[in-house]
Amino acid sequence: MLAQGNALGSVVRFVGALKGRQESPMPQSLARNLVHLVFSTKNREPMLSESVRDPLCAYAAAVLRDLDSHVIAMTAWRDHLHILFTLSKNHSLAQVVMEVKRATSKWIKTQGTGFAKFHWQSGYGAFSIGQSGVEEVTAYIANQAEHHRVKSFEEEFRSFLKRYEIEFDERYVWD
Numbered sequence: 001m002l003a004q005g006n007a008l009g010s011v012v013r014f015v016g017a018l019k020g021r022q023e024s025p026m027p028q029s030l031a032r033n034l035v036h037l038v039f040s041t042k043n044r045e046p047m048l049s050e051s052v053r054d055p056l057c058a059y060a061a062a063v064l065r066d067l068d069s070h071v072i073a074m075t076a077w078r079d080h081l082h083i084l085f086t087l088s089k090n091h092s093l094a095q096v097v098m099e100v101k102r103a104t105s106k107w108i109k110t111q112g113t114g115f116a117k118f119h120w121q122s123g124y125g126a127f128s129i130g131q132s133g134v135e136e137v138t139a140y141i142a143n144q145a146e147h148h149r150v151k152s153f154e155e156e157f158r159s160f161l162k163r164y165e166i167e168f169d170e171r172y173v174w175d
Helices: 051-067 094-106 131-142 151-163
Strands: 002-006 011-014 035-042 071-076 080-089 126-127
Touching: 035 094, 035 131, 035 151, 051 071, 051 080, 051 094, 051 131, 080 094, 080 131, 126 131, 126 151
Parallel strands: none
Antiparallel strands: 002 011, 035 080, 035 126, 071 080
16 A cells, blocks of 8 residues: 655555455346336326327336336326336436436327327326335226226325325425
8 A cells, every 4th residue: 555645634545456356247236126106297187088098108118118117017097197117227216207208298299189289297206115015006006097086186196295205395296
């Protein structure tokens, strides 16, 4: 080890610290980050007709797959989307959400003149879950029609924020 100093203090530099050490491959990095993602159409407009929901989900799943983030469950409803997926260890959540929203917005605009002005809301809700919660969240996502007979998207989203103890200001949640 070589030590050098200056008026600001000493700087330690290691010379030959790895000499004689055999190089070995980097250990594998393993992760399984499960995310329940929820976002709505701009101003919660009920623009997602039945005819476009399944193709939208298929397209979004392909986008996620290309980002090494695989879908476990997904449902589109009239004004919002629920996705349970494994987040890639190679991409940030913000990057993945931005790309899914960008790509699906662009795609949906090709589905007819009624979608020409389509936009997703600016924000989103992302809730981490454990492996033990996959079955419950998958069932919840599959039963959107049942949930929304009695609860609006706004009520549903507020309940997620409260359940996951996320502080929020109503003035900035909706757009």
